[in-house]
Amino acid sequence: MKAETAAKKLGVLLEATPEDFRSGPVTRTRLNELLESPPEWLTELRRTGPHPRPVVAAKLGVSIAGLRRGGVEEPLTTEQIHDLLKDKPDWLVRERATHAEVMAENARVKHGRAAKAAS
Known part of the structure; x- marks a missing residue:
């Protein structure tokens, strides 16, 4: 899926995500990994x-x-x-x-x- 779609599903602003997240498609497996075990950048974005x-x-x-x-x-x-x-x-x-x-x-x-x- 597009990074924009994944960002919406994660509840974060695409422009605030790291470049490696924005630069390419996000697989369903990667999205599930991000949902189950969010990295520090995602936790911080959701918090602040x-x-x-x-x-x-x-x-x-x-x-x-x-x-x-x-x-x-x-x-x-x-x-x-x-x-x-x-x-x-x-x-x-x-x-x-x-x-x-x-x-x-x-x-x-x-x-x-x-x-x-x-x-």
């Missing part, structure tokens, strides 16, 4: 970042679209994420509330469908 948008969004409790609406266009480090969570700018409070509402509505719909299917 910079993190890709899906990871940043999950850590902040917002959607990827919410990040964009909040003006977050670049990858963030763990420290930057913690600073945002500590300071809680208006856009973050608003987007977290919106995201929570959407998740609650999705859960309600899913529960309704499950109840309908069971009857």
Whole structure:
């Protein structure tokens, strides 16, 4: 698979990975090895970042679209994420509330469908 795909599966930003990882395809065996026994560079990237948008969004409790609406266009480090969570700018409070509402509505719909299917 492409290195970009492997980076997504590992939850890291491709540009932050070592050159030998980026330079060629990653086999399924290599990906499994990285998942089972991550090297120091992977552990450090996961711990401190910079993190890709899906990871940043999950850590902040917002959607990827919410990040964009909040003006977050670049990858963030763990420290930057913690600073945002500590300071809680208006856009973050608003987007977290919106995201929570959407998740609650999705859960309600899913529960309704499950109840309908069971009857």
